[in-house]
Amino acid sequence: MGVSKTDQFNEVQNRLASIAKALAHPARIAIVEYLLKTDTCICGDIVNELPLAQPTVSQHLKELKNAGLIQGSIEGNSICYCIHPETFRLLQHFTNEVIDGSSPKKCC
Secondary structure: OOOOOHHHOOHHHHHHHHHHHHHOOHHHHHHHHHHHHHOOOEOOHHHHHOOOOHHHHHHHHHHHHHOOOEEEEEEOOEEEEEEOHHHHHHHHHHHHHHHHOOOOOOOO
């Protein structure tokens, strides 16, 4: 296994890479879409929305939370999740830069 060279990149680059890695699974995209669609904190409903076992959904939620894409709060015996808007603003800013910088140019 190679040595990580994340220290050779700036904080924003590492943050965006972490976000992209967390979003690089269709189940996680489905979770984010569901949370965006419901526009509220969701506790147990996520498992019912996906064709995956509860432990698998929990692992995906953990990855999304570790990347800062979602946030959770404990309510009784369950954890409720919602979108973390600041992280999505960072992602939006990056994608806007990519789109704005990709004007038609002669390429290769």
